[in-house]
Amino acid sequence: MGEFIPFVELCGESAEIETREILVSASLRQDAVPTGTYALLESYCADTDCDCRKVMISMISKESQKMLATIGYGWENEQFYIDWMSGDEEMGRKLTGAYLEPGGKQSHYARACLQLFQQIVANEPSLVDSMKRHYKIFRQRLR
Secondary structure: OOOOHHHHHHHHHHHHEEEEEEEEOOOOOOOOOEEEEEEEEEEEEEEEEOOEEEEEEEEEEEOOOOOEEEEEOOOOOOOOOOOOHHHHEEEEEEEOEEEOOOOOOOOOOOOHHHHHHHHHHHHHHHHHHHHHHHHHHHHHOOO
């Protein structure tokens, strides 16, 4: 995997229009994502030789502009990532589905953000379809 670049940097206005926002209403638990509106900013790998089929999501508060979590999401099945990682089963499992990005910026709300993201993906298959489409567009623009 190479450097990840925000989708909006390569795909401009259309990316801004398609950026998902989520509204979190009153939080009852202290560790829950605070009330507010959050942008889910997508970034994709800029290495033209890489086909990792994953996205990095930066969850950013629209009100404070603070990043709460960096979430990685690999939409392919576990075997795809095991093969892609040259047989490394542990890494293949880690890259499948949603996870907190190891080198990404995280706040103390990161775990709650990850759980929220997992709920959204589970309940909105169109989000995954959108990320796959953005990945293809991004890779076409790279070339």
